[in-house]
Amino acid sequence: MPVTDERGVYERISLEEFQAGLSWATILRKRPAFRAAFGDFVPDTIAAHTEADVERLMTDAGIVRNRQKIEATITNARATIKLREEMGLADLVWSFRPESTPHPQSFAEIPTKSAESVALSKELRRRGFAFVGPTTMYALMEAIGIVDTHLLGSHRRGSTGSWTT
Template sequence: MTQEASSTTADPGVVVGEDGLARPTWAAVDPLLRDYYDSEWGMPVTDERGVYERVSLEGFQAGLSWATILRKRPAFREAFNNFDPDVIAAYTETDVERLMADAGIVRNRQKIQATIANARATIRLRQDMGLARLVWSFQPETTPRPQTFAEIPTKSAESIALSKELRRRGFAFVGPTTMYALMEAIGIVDTHLLDSHRRGSSGIWTS
């Protein structure tokens, strides 16, 4: 999820909800985002299909809000065969047109074609280290320790390097900011605010 917290001038850091739990502003109000934040965002994803799905969805998010993508995720999973790279790699132009006609997803031809190309690149990576291992190989030695939303990076040296390597391997819509959002989403870095009840929940970063 690319950073999209509030655009307000004052950054309150965390907001304590009615349940007594502290969350960042972006996860404090919308029930869908709150549940995603509490149960999924930042937790380790280390399997090929899981990483491929998140690469795909982060790519579709470019220029949009994560809430939009999250609400459409069930439709995305149905339209893209549950993000099975083997199935998607065999998609033809007929499938592209089918997806372009599907109002349940983001109908962007370049992003759809990139998702197909990325499935084929994912399969090629099996001859080497595999997509999940490749992405996780860019885990940094330290993770940010933000107290406010403004202190959270939007990219890093590692996300820049990951973007460059994935592009070299034939991936598309994998820019440095998108890859940093991926690294946050699957636990490679922990950008939970220090006062959030989810800080350290991944078990990878303990502080």
């Protein structure tokens, strides 16, 4: 379903960064622990984290204990707050919505990145975000409803309401 609020988009960016190199099943099983460890992904809470918090999170077996990803989550919270001075995180991310969505007939036809995800990645990096590569940003775009990569004919196709086909 479309995710258009700051906290929701920030949470999805964070989970996508933690998912990089791992299975989604792992991240989804750990989602409640991630929410508990990261203050329900409220950017203001995470932005205040210190090195002591990083060390505490590195001992939390309920989450993925990767220092770079933990630090990126904190960095991205601070960058999210800074974006409030302009358009905000959700509006920025949604501004990269393409004019059309893919129309895959097979799993092999589902893209892993797009011109828009490359541009979004560059823009977020320019604004101080970390761990936001083009493939990760494409996965974000799928997760929040910016693109619909469900197969044509699938019962899930069009379920986000963002696309009619």
